[in-house]
Amino acid sequence: MPEFGLCVTTTNRKSIADKLARILVHSKLSACVNIVENIKSVYSWREKVVRDREYLVIIKTRKNRIRKVQGVILENHNYRLPEFIWFKIGGASTEFLKWLGENTR
Numbered sequence: 001m002p003e004f005g006l007c008v009t010t011t012n013r014k015s016i017a018d019k020l021a022r023i024l025v026h027s028k029l030s031a032c033v034n035i036v037e038n039i040k041s042v043y044s045w046r047e048k049v050v051r052d053r054e055y056l057v058i059i060k061t062r063k064n065r066i067r068k069v070q071g072v073i074l075e076n077h078n079y080r081l082p083e084f085i086w087f088k089i090g091g092a093s094t095e096f097l098k099w100l101g102e103n104t105r
Contacts, residue, residue, distance in 0.1 A: 003063040004089040004100055009073050009082055010041060010054040016078050017055040023072055029065050031103035034058040062104045063088060 011017050014037070021033035036056040043050055061069050066086050073082055089097075 001097060002101055004092070004097060005061055005063045005066050005086050006089060007059040007061060007066060007069050007073075007084065007086045009057045009059075009077070009084055010039070011057065011078060011082070012052055012054050013078055014055060016076070017057050019076055020057055020059075020073060023076060024059055024061075024069060027072075028103065028105045029069050029072065030059045030061045031100045032060045060089075060100055062101070065104065 009020070011020075014035075017035045021030075021035060024030035024033055034057070036058070039054050039056050041050075041052050041054045043052075059069055069086075070084050073084055092100075
């Protein structure tokens with residue numbers, strides 16, 4: 001069975017979160033994308049502390065597709081420097097991992 005990962009990004013625009021999800025699932029780079037609305041982010045940007053409402057985008061994919069997922073995010077994101085963090089999925093139900101494998105390529 002292949003290895004899988006979770007990728008995370010944020011955006012302040014719902015349309016961008018929806019677009020990323022649509023592209024990634026349609027292209028089978030991701031089997032599932034979760035969009036969590038109305039998160040509060042506090043971060044440093046250009047010597048200022050910024051507070052923003054954002055959408056958290058959680059992407060489930062094969063580990064060997066993570067760089068392609070990153071490329072889609074960089075090409076379609078509205079931020080100049082979008083967050084891109086990924087984690088290896090260390091454990092999950094066998095049934096879920098099977099489904100994830102069947103719905104990604």
